[in-house]
Amino acid sequence: MAFVSSGYNPDKPMEDRISDIGPRKYDEFYPEVIKKNKGKWLYHEILEPGILVHVAESGDKVYTVRAGGARLMSTSMIEEICDIADKHCDGKVRFTTRNNIEFMVDSEDKVAPLKQDLASRKFAGGSYKFPVGGTGAGITNIVHTQGWIHCHTPATDASGPVKATMDVLFDDFQNMRLPAHLRVSLACCLNMCGAVHCSDIAILGYHRKPPLLDHEYLDKMCEIPLAIAACPTAAIKPSKVDFKGTEVKSVAVKNERCMFCGNCYTMCPSMPLADREGDGIVIMAGGKVSNRITAPKFSKVVVAFIPNEAPRWPKTTEVIKNMVEAYAENANKYERLGEWAERIGWERFFDVCELDFTHHLIDDFRDPAYYTWRQTSQFKF
């Protein structure tokens, strides 16, 4: 392999430089029927799971076939998507916020061949490449973060638990039997790169052991004051430590104040938290972002910890599946999971979902905690 220059000259970085041009303009990429009818759509209908029609004032229709996919995607997959879009959709395609792929056509007769084409494509390992679904009162794709594939702070993997969970929930990706739509998200550490805090069901990676202290290197690799300042609970203080007979500058951590957030590790690589037994998954539930009927809500912690059971996370997927079934069976039409839990009361929710309530689930983090305790004599037995 020989280095091939793009034309960039490292000695004169500013020569011929183009910067601050931003993204490509959206309307270059619109399918014709979108370009023509933008802002003039009358209504839509879901024809079957994964297939939508939008009807414009002009009478034009756009048919959308939505396919799920792993957001971790190779260029081979993207090229295959391009082949499909070239064949059926005049070379245009779109991705949704939740990592689905949308293929659009402008007449009904083009839908069936497209759908068949998508459904027929499988990986060598047997899974679908482009399962059609993800619409209406069902479960769409999981938004998630990087995990073990590419991040330094995860307490769990992302792509693996997502694959395992979607396999278990797959029927509801291709069905619309739920009382309302149900959104699942995953973030592999409490930085929550994926905004899991407002999802019907959230899978969150969490550490449970305070940072290890690599005293030998700590002062060499880290700015100690920055590490101290990074800790939200003021658990870290400077300290002189005896290391093999010499006194070195380092830090001490008051373990009982640590909430395992990993901020210290972000500031200081000599304070790693990751641990096979310590790390695992928190399950949260009942959040939403839509303003429909009730205000947006945060998700609440319903399971404090499940160990990482790679490669298929069976306990995690079982808890989620139970929750989905209990919701499907008991909630009213249009009721989101969190609205249902509030209507029946969280004490009943734990009952119905067969979840244990432990002291970990009572908020004790700062001021807002008080507002989550029960300040009424009303409760259910």
Added chain:
Amino acid sequence: MAKHETPLLDQLESGPWPSFVSDLKQEAEKRAKNEKGLDLQIPVDVVEDLLGILELSYKHGKTHWKHGGIVGVFGYGGGVIGRYCDQPEMFPGVAHFHTIRVAQPAGKFYSTEYLRQLCNLWDFRGSGITNMHGSTGDIILIGTTTPQLEEVFYEMSHNMNQDLGGSGSNLRTPADCIGQARCEYACYDTQAICHDLTVEYQDELHRPAFPYKFKFKFDGCPNCCVASIARSDMSFIGTWKDDIRIDAEAVKAYVGGEIKSNGGAHAGRDWGAFDIQKEVVGLCPTGCMKYENGTLSINNKECTRCMHCINVMPRALRIGNDRGCSILVGAKAPILDGAQMGSLLVPFVEVNPEDEYQAIKDVIESIWDWWMEEGKNRERLGELIKRQGFQRLLEAVGIEAMPQHVQEPRSNPYIFWKEDEVEGGWERDIDEFRKDHKR
């Protein structure tokens, strides 16, 4: 023959959902074959090594990626995230494996021509592995070496008219819902304003000058498909001021069962005949609807535009005509003091492309001025608002307080009166006081 055995990952190839493991394997094979005859600029077996290191993480229950170093392209403070693995001898292909964030087009529509160009570039100068897309919205290119960063940027900017996205303490690439491009609920053109602001604020996006990250997201209506209310420092949510448009004939068709409710979203189960009283009128959170003698009416003054009735009967009920957006501020993830949802700052503002959204840019820029002046290092806007109070935000932006700003008025009387609000001020004379009040 695979370079590394991956017995744990192999178990993720079965089941119906698309397997990223199968995909990585096909990509590894593609690189090995190299049918296009590319002079690959990073090791041919990077994907093999990526599978290998991931397998090791599955075995150890821990990540094998280290902190990012400071890498990037000249003149930009973001867009590249440094990444190194902690087992470079075992997995030399991914020893240096940096992320490049590429600014996505608003609405995430693409032409295949563009995507193929991107694939060719990334096969040639990177791993061929991406995220379509990252959770902020960018296209994420996962894995290349330091010398390739400038080369990728040069080719992108020169041949693809394409720039990098944001990372670090700066504006992050804004994101939007599909909006008017294909959604009848959209109250404004989310793509147009998303693109305009992205281009207008390129400097803020590429050169960190903020206390911490800052995000805009644009939802065309209160359904919030991009979750702006939960995920952005400034959330723009479409809304309207006048009446929901009612098509009485279509209402009849819904009641008569000729049109499926909620666009057919509940077709997977038999919920019984559509009951407009129970499913629409009865669930309206403000109780402002009536269905009498076959006629649906709405007391629009009391409607809070929650979208429920419109979602249930999209052919009968349509958003009003006097449209704009609400601006909510301060949403953030829980890290540190707990998560925050966006709080309503501007109940209604026109979204006017004619004057390049001046009214909205005024709000944005006065918020930035305040945050850059008062915000501490790594303090998100929402935390600053909490620390200094919503009143300080109102002062900074020059907006009068109104009941729409609160869920309810305060339930404590501990008001921090300012001296100039109190008649006669605070300067008083103790001797004057003592004339009437003996010690």
